[in-house]
Amino acid sequence: MLINMLSLGSLMMVMPLGPDLVRDLGMVASHVGYISGGATLAAALSAVASAPWLDRFDRKRVLVTLLTIRFALLLGCALATESNQLIALFILSGLVAGPMGAILMATMLDLIPPAERGRQLAYVGMGFSLAAILVIPLALECSMRWNWTSPFLLIGGAGLLLALLCQLFLPAPVAVQRPKASLMSLLASRLCIAALGITSLQMFGHFLLVPHFATYFQFNLDFPREQLGFLYLAGGVASLVAMRIGGALIDRGSPMTVVLASSGGLALVTLLGFATPIGISLYVIFTLFMALSAVRSNSTMTLAAGVPPAHQRAAFMAFQGTVSNVAAGLGSLFSARYLTDGPGHELLGFEDLAAFYAAAGVVAGLGVLYLIHGIRQRDASQTKAEQQAG
Numbered sequence: 001m002l003i004n005m006l007s008l009g010s011l012m013m014v015m016p017l018g019p020d021l022v023r024d025l026g027m028v029a030s031h032v033g034y035i036s037g038g039a040t041l042a043a044a045l046s047a048v049a050s051a052p053w054l055d056r057f058d059r060k061r062v063l064v065t066l067l068t069i070r071f072a073l074l075l076g077c078a079l080a081t082e083s084n085q086l087i088a089l090f091i092l093s094g095l096v097a098g099p100m101g102a103i104l105m106a107t108m109l110d111l112i113p114p115a116e117r118g119r120q121l122a123y124v125g126m127g128f129s130l131a132a133i134l135v136i137p138l139a140l141e142c143s144m145r146w147n148w149t150s151p152f153l154l155i156g157g158a159g160l161l162l163a164l165l166c167q168l169f170l171p172a173p174v175a176v177q178r179p180k181a182s183l184m185s186l187l188a189s190r191l192c193i194a195a196l197g198i199t200s201l202q203m204f205g206h207f208l209l210v211p212h213f214a215t216y217f218q219f220n221l222d223f224p225r226e227q228l229g230f231l232y233l234a235g236g237v238a239s240l241v242a243m244r245i246g247g248a249l250i251d252r253g254s255p256m257t258v259v260l261a262s263s264g265g266l267a268l269v270t271l272l273g274f275a276t277p278i279g280i281s282l283y284v285i286f287t288l289f290m291a292l293s294a295v296r297s298n299s300t301m302t303l304a305a306g307v308p309p310a311h312q313r314a315a316f317m318a319f320q321g322t323v324s325n326v327a328a329g330l331g332s333l334f335s336a337r338y339l340t341d342g343p344g345h346e347l348l349g350f351e352d353l354a355a356f357y358a359a360a361g362v363v364a365g366l367g368v369l370y371l372i373h374g375i376r377q378r379d380a381s382q383t384k385a386e387q388q389a390g
Contacts, residue, residue: 212339267361
């Protein structure tokens with residue numbers, strides 16, 4: 001969870017730090033987007049490029065090595081003397097983030113028994129919410145009190161400390177037999193294709209709306225700017241609680257209930273709150289949106305973890321990370337092209353994107369139900385074959 005929080009937080013903090021980088025480092029304002037965009041693209045490309053090799057090495061050793069390199073590069077960002085150096089170092093750190101994230105999730109799946117994955121992966125997933133709640137405000141505060149280098153020193157140093165703690169205390173996953181198998185067999189699996197398709201649809205839809213929320217709230221809904229931070233805090237806390245509840249329900253054998261409630265509830269909240277607003281308080285709508293989307297993402301991740309065999313987990317996670325990043329980027333680009341500015345800076349067309357998001361969420365929810373059914377059928381067939389062989 002802490003690794004996830006720091007890694008995601010480092011990617012998320014650079015955009016809010018943009019004005020400080022422009023003022024103190026002399027960065028061109030329009031180049032701020034190159035930092036997070038370049039790092040995200042680098043993570044996607046490196047994940048898919050490294051997929052064929054990730055499962056061949058000792059998980060713990062690779063994880064500690066990649067952790068050290070990634071956070072050392074982030075620490076090195078504080079030494080940059082001009083903007084191009086900062087951009088280059090940050091993109092290099094993103095290049096390491098792709099395989100690191102895949103190895104991290106594969107290691108967790110090796111260590112966590114299947115009956116506990118819902119709750120334990122919910123803890124790991126909390127890193128995203130905690131990054132928004134803790135890392136971004138802390139980075140902004142440090143930059144304001146000292147200078148732009150302090151967030152990079154803090155995150156880089158904390159990450160190197162985590163690498164040391166992993167080396168000392170993280171259990172080594174039990175070695176599994178890793179037969180030589182082509183990744184084409186994994187990618188040709190209908191369950192793998194379904195899992196990657198569901199992930200891409202969810203992330204594409206999510207990033208149609210999320211990057212524009214702050215603008216939409218202020219200019220379309222006249223939400224007070226001074227209350228925006230508290231609104232996001234409420235949404236982040238709600239997502240933490242909801243993920244824990246959803247993970248526990250999955251472990252108790254109710255994955256269909258979680259999927260139907262989160263997918264259906266999220267579609268309904270999006271329709272009533274954004275596609276065809278009926279006047280419900282934004283605090284209620286946004287908090288429910290954040291909570292339900294967190295449950296949906298965590299349940300999809302937990303259920304998709306059952307798709308790959310143990311010897312191909314890192315490769316699958318790498319593919320899933322790449323698909324997620326690419327879909328998020330495409331969603332952001334499509335929404336930016338589709339939306340237009342009104343006379344009062346309001347976003348025109350946001351309601352249409354919200355309606356599409358709701359429909360895509362229902363389709364993705366049905367896809368997850370198909371995934372559950374397919375995994376159960378496959379596991380039952382494997383158990384029957386093993387009994388007959390025995």
